[in-house]
Amino acid sequence: MKRTTITLIALLAGLGMANADTVAPADITFTDDGALAQSLTGVAGDPVEGAKVISSKSLGNCIACHEISDLADVPFHGEVGPILDGAGDRWSEAELRGIVANAKMTFYESMMPSFYKTDGFIRLGKAYTGKAYEGEVEPLLSAQQVEDVVAYLMTLK
């Protein structure tokens, strides 16, 4: 009995903020400039979690392409995209949400991957296995992870 309860709590926590307010990738609407005004979850983003997502190779891996001085203790920042220092000054929260969810709505044909998108891929694979995808397509980041990343970017002033 006890075991079931724990499992259930763990499961709910694991689902994160997949609550009634979560907007699915297929249901989001960008402004003409590529911004996303509405929160994807209705739950405020956590900048500490956001920094983890940005640094981690298995999550956002943003620093593969971007340098961020604030994360200088994480080794190897790339130089494919612009340095993100000051991103919170240059962009509004809505604009940053749009860039992280699908940068191609802001920057035409951007090289930056779309982190909250589930369709339109060519030869979608099963993560990094090289095999074909099976089952339902998960976006690269969850709705809450996007919010966390945006919250962190907003601290870069």
Added chain:
Amino acid sequence: MKKFHGLAAITAASVLGAAVATADENAELVINGEIEITTRTNAPAHISDVLDEVLSGWRFRSDQTQEMEMDDFDNPGMLGVESALDTWSTADGSEGKSCADCHGEPEEMAGVKPVYPKWNEEAGEVRTLQMQVNDCRENRMGAEPWGYDKPVAIDMEALLASVSRGMPVNVAIDGPAQETWEQGKEMYYTRYGQLELSCANCHEDNYGNMIRADHLSQGQVNGFPTYRLKNTKLNGMHSRFKGCIRDTRAHTFSPGSDEFVALELYVASRGNGLSVEGPSVRN
């Protein structure tokens, strides 16, 4: 042909531990103090709209990695060449013939590697060097074909590359090969996988830039087969393509597939004018 020893492999392992070092992009490559390698030259006409010059991957590697390719005794890839030398003169298959029985010394094959992949008239298809070697094995020797990019096949490709080192890559892209070349070109610009990245995103738009810990080169294939410090073995082009496509979170293609034959022809043609450099050393 020189003989090589296990020492080179040991050197490789110690270099692997080194931190990412930036390349000396102005160094020049001369192997064994005598084979001059063109690692930078004007882009061939068919890509001059997108690149001014073409650069071998050697220019993007650290000083230590670069040096390993400057002397055959330091190049662990030459162990594969040595092994292929044995295979070259060993009879195999129902006809009891070796490569040497028909072709003589490996040096007589100088000039073959630079023009592959190449249109084969009888077969009516573009063939890579490995496909051609397998044709000899099956139809002239009565032997089993080698698996694509498998060690024995890669070693033989390394031997055939080594005797052409210094000669300019010169694959034909017109005539009957054109259709295959167009297919490869389309693949080069296709944004595969969940990361939606094409070869061009990394190797045309961003060569010279760091992507996390990797210094992006132009993704040229003139240095193949490449001995990689990362996996301490000789690697085939198709295996490299497979890895790069897999890294875009895509369903990749298989070594030896029609798709990779087309991609090889296209990518090789982007390096027309660079020297054949295989077996090269990369990280």
